[in-house]
Amino acid sequence: MNRKIHLIDTTMRDGSHAVSHSFTKEQVRMIAQGLDDAGVDIIEISHGDGLAGSSINYGFSHTGEMELIKEASHVIKRARLGALLLPGIGTIRDLEEAYDNGVTAVRVATHVTEADIAIQHIKAAKERNMFTVGFLMMTHMASPEKILEQARIFEDCGVDYVNLADSAGHLLPDEVKERISLLNERLSVPVGFHAHNNMGLAIANSIAAIEEGAQYIDITCRGLGAGAGNCQGEVFAAVLNRLGYETGVDLFKILDVAEKIVDPIMQYPQIINTDSLMLGYVGVYSSFLLHAKRAAKRFDLDAKDILIELGRRQMVGGQEDMIVDVAYMLSQKKKAGKVTD
Amino acid sequence: MKKVKVAIIGPGNIGSDLMYKVFRSDTPEMSYMAGIVESEGIIRARQFGVKTSIEGIDPILEDNEIKIVFEATSAKAHLANAPRLKAAGKIAIDLTPAAVGPYVVPCVNLDKLSEEVNFNMVTCGGQATVPIAYAINRAADSEYTEIVSCISSKSAGQGTRANIDEFTETTAKALETLGGADKGKAIIILNPAEPPIMMTNTIYSIVRRPDENAIRESVCQIIEQIQKYVPGYRLRTPPILDGNKVTAIIEVEGAGDFLPKYSGNLDIINSAAIEVAEKIARERFLK
Numbered sequence: 146m147n148r149k150i151h152l153i154d155t156t157m158r159d160g161s162h163a164v165s166h167s168f169t170k171e172q173v174r175m176i177a178q179g180l181d182d183a184g185v186d187i188i189e190i191s192h193g194d195g196l197a198g199s200s201i202n203y204g205f206s207h208t209g210e211m212e213l214i215k216e217a218s219h220v221i222k223r224a225r226l227g228a229l230l231l232p233g234i235g236t237i238r239d240l241e242e243a244y245d246n247g248v249t250a251v252r253v254a255t256h257v258t259e260a261d262i263a264i265q266h267i268k269a270a271k272e273r274n275m276f277t278v279g280f281l282m283m284t285h286m287a288s289p290e291k292i293l294e295q296a297r298i299f300e301d302c303g304v305d306y307v308n309l310a311d312s313a314g315h316l317l318p319d320e321v322k323e324r325i326s327l328l329n330e331r332l333s334v335p336v337g338f339h340a341h342n343n344m345g346l347a348i349a350n351s352i353a354a355i356e357e358g359a360q361y362i363d364i365t366c367r368g369l370g371a372g373a374g375n376c377q378g379e380v381f382a383a384v385l386n387r388l389g390y391e392t393g394v395d396l397f398k399i400l401d402v403a404e405k406i407v408d409p410i411m412q413y414p415q416i417i418n419t420d421s422l423m424l425g426y427v428g429v430y431s432s433f434l435l436h437a438k439r440a441a442k443r444f445d446l447d448a449k450d451i452l453i454e455l456g457r458r459q460m461v462g463g464q465e466d467m468i469v470d471v472a473y474m475l476s477q478k479k480k481a482g483k484v485t486d
Numbered sequence: 487m488k489k490v491k492v493a494i495i496g497p498g499n500i501g502s503d504l505m506y507k508v509f510r511s512d513t514p515e516m517s518y519m520a521g522i523v524e525s526e527g528i529i530r531a532r533q534f535g536v537k538t539s540i541e542g543i544d545p546i547l548e549d550n551e552i553k554i555v556f557e558a559t560s561a562k563a564h565l566a567n568a569p570r571l572k573a574a575g576k577i578a579i580d581l582t583p584a585a586v587g588p589y590v591v592p593c594v595n596l597d598k599l600s601e602e603v604n605f606n607m608v609t610c611g612g613q614a615t616v617p618i619a620y621a622i623n624r625a626a627d628s629e630y631t632e633i634v635s636c637i638s639s640k641s642a643g644q645g646t647r648a649n650i651d652e653f654t655e656t657t658a659k660a661l662e663t664l665g666g667a668d669k670g671k672a673i674i675i676l677n678p679a680e681p682p683i684m685m686t687n688t689i690y691s692i693v694r695r696p697d698e699n700a701i702r703e704s705v706c707q708i709i710e711q712i713q714k715y716v717p718g719y720r721l722r723t724p725p726i727l728d729g730n731k732v733t734a735i736i737e738v739e740g741a742g743d744f745l746p747k748y749s750g751n752l753d754i755i756n757s758a759a760i761e762v763a764e765k766i767a768r769e770r771f772l773k
Contacts, residue, residue: 200632200671200673201630201632201690201692201731202632202634202673202688202690232650232651233650233653233654233673233674233675233676234654234673236651236654236655237651238651238655256675256676256677256678258639258678259639259647259676259678261647261648262642262647262650262676264648265648265649265650265651266651286678443728458679458683459677459679460677461675461676461677461678461679463634463673463675464634464636464675464677465634466634466636466686466688466690466733466735467636467686467688469688469723469726469733469735470686470688470722470723470735473723473726473735474723
């Protein structure tokens with residue numbers, strides 16, 4: 146038997162994007178109960194863009210996230226209840242409220258080059274004895290050496306592990322390996338990985354991360370998540386069983402959560418179509434997908450063209466507002482083109 | 487024209503850029519730069535023939551000719567300095583988050599603060615977005631206003647990075663108190679793209695009277711007022727209506743005085759501070 150791999154379920158956080166932040170208390174209660182019973186280590190819940198992400202820019206939550214957190218907290222018996230926090234969107238005050246409602250693990254996420262904006266939040270979490278994770282997003286946009294430099298900022302604040310996210314689903318397995326292996330070799334804390342399936346590589350990349358020493362892997366039931374979704378939890382549990390890793394997750398129980406609870410909630414099948422492939426191909430933040438589709442409709446454009454322009458501009462996570470900017474610019478260009486025709 | 491002497495506390499990037507702007511202005515006259523150590527900024531000021539102190543603000547307090555003092559240090563330092571400046575009869579223009587005095591965004595409420603002796607400059611995002619929020623509210627009555635400020639990583643200083651919550655909380659509050667929204671929310675994003683991106687700001691508002699023409703007219707009017715003190719302030723996307731939701735996007739290019747042009751965020755707060763100083767100088771000391 147190989148070493149233990151910790152599975153972090155983020156169906157009710159990253160998956161929140163794919164249902165436009167519409168989770169209800171009842172859905173949360175059922176998913177949280179099922180996942181807790183199935184044996185995942187951390188159950189993450191919050192708006193897709195983290196605590197206080199409910200906004201015009203990212204979409205309003207149907208039910209307030211603190212209500213959902215309370216609901217999950219009531220039914221979870223063994224897993225840790227986690228939340229995501231993006232400094233610049235959520236604040237320490239939001240973290241305190243989540244903590245008061247039962248959250249005991251927090252992942253503080255920044256763009257891959259901006260780790261230092263998370264120091265105050267990580268320290269606040271550690272003061273409350275929370276399980277605290279430093280989370281770097283869009284890791285395809287930086288070299289392994291740069292990522293190590295940023296991860297060290299988290300390490301110095303005392304995080305419990307450092308998580309690397311391939312937020313655009315752009316990385317290839319070898320690129321995941323060079324990032325994870327350098328961190329695993331040089332950091333004193335464990336390393337984790339968060340995949341997106343925009344290029345069809347979420348499972349392969351998560352295995353690549355494990356092979357280089359990653360101990361924490363993010364999963365979602367049915368792969369529910371931004372873009373083409375994440376590493377599909379029930380499939381990954383089966384793969385890890387075959388590879389001989391210990392996860393503590395009961396395969397048949399998580400299969401049931403995915404099939405009987407999450408599947409009926411899904412608003413569209415989590416497939417790789419042109420738009421989601423484009424996210425991965427040009428390296429754009431996965432949660433831009435639905436916003437780009439809406440803007441394409443509003444301005445009579447092709448979502449693909451909007452996403453390509455966003456990639457060219459090197460937009461980072463959270464810049465959903467620039468989708469309107471790009472769409473407006475493209476529509477003006479289109480109009481100007483028509484006039485000259 | 488007779489000039490009014492001013493001092494700057496804090497010779498960092500903000501303080502140095504302020505000094506360059508004071509040199510360019512025809513009302514305030516640069517008199518003193520105060521710091522706590524012999525720094526690059528102190529040396530720079532001295533090279534320009536400005537009096538300097540590395541022993542705090544005592545020489546400024548003792549100089550009766552200095553009427554206006556810019557505080558470009560930290561909230562903690564300004565909390566300590568504010569009562570001393572007041573006792574010495576100086577007007578304080580505070581660029582820290584201390585918020586001893588009321589928030590001021592020149593084109594929105596400077597006219598209403600004619601007796602005030604301590605002005606807080608809100609945040610860079612507040613200077614960039616509150617005017618638009620205010621313009622939308624006066625035309626359409628905002629229930630909720632939300633802004634997203636994106637600045638280049640290179641122009642986000644240590645102070646901003648170490649306390650990013652202060653930005654979101656202060657800006658949100660100013661969207662309510664000055665911008666007129668029933669509820670405000672602020673988001674800040676740092677983008678490391680090379681070459682550095684200009685500061686961009688998106689202002690969203692849910693309004694009770696969605697009249698596109700009235701909103702556009704009101705927004706264009708306030709932009710003209712801001713451009714008088716921030717020439718690089720531009721509308722990227724004019725107010726677009728989607729039901730009762732307004733979206734407008736603006737870009738701020740800096741003047742490139744001491745800081746590079748992409749630092750529109752630092753430029754706009756400094757330009758607004760200079761605007762306050764010029765008005766006080768004219769109305770209180772040069773009459």
